[in-house]
Amino acid sequence: MPEMPAWLLREERYQPLRDQDRFLDRSILAFLALLARGGALGGAPAGLRPEAPVKVLAALVTLLLVALSRSPVFVAVAGTGLLALTALQEGRVIAAVLKAAGLSGLFTLLVMLPAAIWGRAPAALMITVKVCLSTACVRLVAASTGPAALAEACKRLGAPDLFILVFDLALKYIILLGEFALTMLHALKLRSVGRNPGKTGSLGGIAGTLFLTSKEMAEEMYDGMVCRGFTGEYRVTGRAGLGLPDAALGVAVGLLAAAFLLLRRG
Amino acid sequence: MIQLSGVSCSYGEGDVLAGIDLRIGRGDSVALIGPNGCGKSTLLKLLNGLVPARAGRYAFDGEAITLERLRQAPFAKRFHQRIGFLFQNSDAQLFCPVVYEEIAFGPRQMGLPEAEVARRVEGCLELLGIGGLRGRVPYHLSGGEKRKVALASVLALNPEVLVLDEPMNGLDPRMKQSLREIMVALNAAGKTVLCSTHDFKYVEGVFRTAVVLGDDHRVARVGAYPQIVNDEAFLRARNII
Numbered sequence: 001m002p003e004m005p006a007w008l009l010r011e012e013r014y015q016p017l018r019d020q021d022r023f024l025d026r027s028i029l030a031f032l033a034l035l036a037r038g039g040a041l042g043g044a045p046a047g048l049r050p051e052a053p054v055k056v057l058a059a060l061v062t063l064l065l066v067a068l069s070r071s072p073v074f075v076a077v078a079g080t081g082l083l084a085l086t087a088l089q090e091g092r093v094i095a096a097v098l099k100a101a102g103l104s105g106l107f108t109l110l111v112m113l114p115a116a117i118w119g120r121a122p123a124a125l126m127i128t129v130k131v132c133l134s135t136a137c138v139r140l141v142a143a144s145t146g147p148a149a150l151a152e153a154c155k156r157l158g159a160p161d162l163f164i165l166v167f168d169l170a171l172k173y174i175i176l177l178g179e180f181a182l183t184m185l186h187a188l189k190l191r192s193v194g195r196n197p198g199k200t201g202s203l204g205g206i207a208g209t210l211f212l213t214s215k216e217m218a219e220e221m222y223d224g225m226v227c228r229g230f231t232g233e234y235r236v237t238g239r240a241g242l243g244l245p246d247a248a249l250g251v252a253v254g255l256l257a258a259a260f261l262l263l264r265r266g
Numbered sequence: 267m268i269q270l271s272g273v274s275c276s277y278g279e280g281d282v283l284a285g286i287d288l289r290i291g292r293g294d295s296v297a298l299i300g301p302n303g304c305g306k307s308t309l310l311k312l313l314n315g316l317v318p319a320r321a322g323r324y325a326f327d328g329e330a331i332t333l334e335r336l337r338q339a340p341f342a343k344r345f346h347q348r349i350g351f352l353f354q355n356s357d358a359q360l361f362c363p364v365v366y367e368e369i370a371f372g373p374r375q376m377g378l379p380e381a382e383v384a385r386r387v388e389g390c391l392e393l394l395g396i397g398g399l400r401g402r403v404p405y406h407l408s409g410g411e412k413r414k415v416a417l418a419s420v421l422a423l424n425p426e427v428l429v430l431d432e433p434m435n436g437l438d439p440r441m442k443q444s445l446r447e448i449m450v451a452l453n454a455a456g457k458t459v460l461c462s463t464h465d466f467k468y469v470e471g472v473f474r475t476a477v478v479l480g481d482d483h484r485v486a487r488v489g490a491y492p493q494i495v496n497d498e499a500f501l502r503a504r505n506i507i
Contacts, residue, residue: 005389194375
């Protein structure tokens with residue numbers, strides 16, 4: 001065993017210098033929020049909850065109709081329907097949907113501001129509302145459906161297995177990677193005991209390690225799946241039993257499609 | 267040096283630590299023992315200021331460690347310099363492009379002159395027997411080498427307290443033996459060593475005190491390390507062996 005270096009035997013008389021490192025705390029908080037958000041936040045009360053494939057299909061149709069429509073009345077109808085559906089959810093889901101829609105709407109409004117100033121206010125407003133609705137629609141499905149149910153819905157809707165595999169791995173590993181990233185940020189914070197002029201370099205190092213780790217983790221997980229008989233084909237066990245909520249959502253989307261056709265001339 | 271009085275901690279559902287009372291003196295060597303999921307890692311994180319206590323008081327060298335205090339950057343930085351933490355997963359602790367930079371990261375932050383930084387890096391490399399790794403990329407090292415580089419990066423800050431979370435996990439017997447010698451030497455040099463472990467075979471002679479956490483997330487027993495690890499009936503009853 002080599003001798004202890006003399007500096008390691010001395011008491012450290014160190015007074016830290018001031019530095020701006022709130023970015024690190026903010027990054028840690030952002031990752032904590034991401035981890036806390038993992039998976040579904042909740043949903044409508046039991047009995048009012050449609051099956052995941054029906055939800056995904058309804059969302060896709062709504063997104064398509066909203067994107068294609070040029071009628072402000074139709075967009076208002078779609079918005080009203082979406083608001084009504086959101087109102088049936090738990091408080092956390094409602095908050096998540098409104099927050100996502102609000103932020104995306106605000107951002108789009110800023111981007112559209114020059115168009116509005118140059119006399120295209122109706123078009124700018126229409127695009128902003130459409131972005132709001134689309135974001136709310138996607139967030140509503142994501143916040144009220146678990147990752148496994150989403151993967152199953154993709155399979156039932158005939159999505160290619162490769163797409164489902166990538167989607168499934170991404171959803172599963174976003175939480176694990178988030179935890180890993182959080183640990184790395186903690187490590188950086190514990191050793192950030194002074195002034196660090198190369199903050200972006202340290203964060204770049206973390207991002208690089210995270211990338212390599214995510215690749216290894218995904219490969220290991222895929223190998224694990226293969227070892228347990230996975231052949232690249234996703235199978236869905238059991239049949240989706242469609243109930244009253246599914247029928248109700250189907251009717252609502254049907255009415256929306258009818259409204260689209262009736263109001264298509266704007 | 268470290269005093270916990272009635273500390274509880276939770277991650278939402280139930281307590282991960284419940285009413286922990288613990289006192290660790292300067293220069294002590296303490297093993298933290300307990301079954302999986304009893305809260306060992308959380309306790310170590312709490313001691314490093316990474317997770318807050320829900321209730322109770324944590325004092326480090328007489329000063330209360332609270333969220334408010336840790337929000338004051340100069341205090342937090344000095345605190346983190348005084349207490350070094352070796353993570354269970356060394357992969358997550360290494361973020362610099364080469365080993366030399368990894369070890370130099372802390373001393374450079376402290377504003378030490380580059381000559382002193384180099385002295386510290388070389389001292390750590392020599393102490394841990396990893397001089398040959400100075401130009402290597404940390405990500406591509408073996409598990410044992412990564413553990414040693416992570417330890418070197420912590421030691422370069424010259425902390426008074428060294429907290430190690432399951433440092434023997436995943437190491438081969440030779441590496442475990444080497445890490446054991448390093449822990450003994452660091453404690454003999456005056457460092458306070460606190461280490462969670464259930465690898466009793468390879469930590470013989472390292473610890474004077476053992477703290478046992480139970481399944482109920484409370485301190486089940488505190489006593490002399492040899493007495494506790496030789497009390498087979500107690501360890502079996504506590505699901506530790």
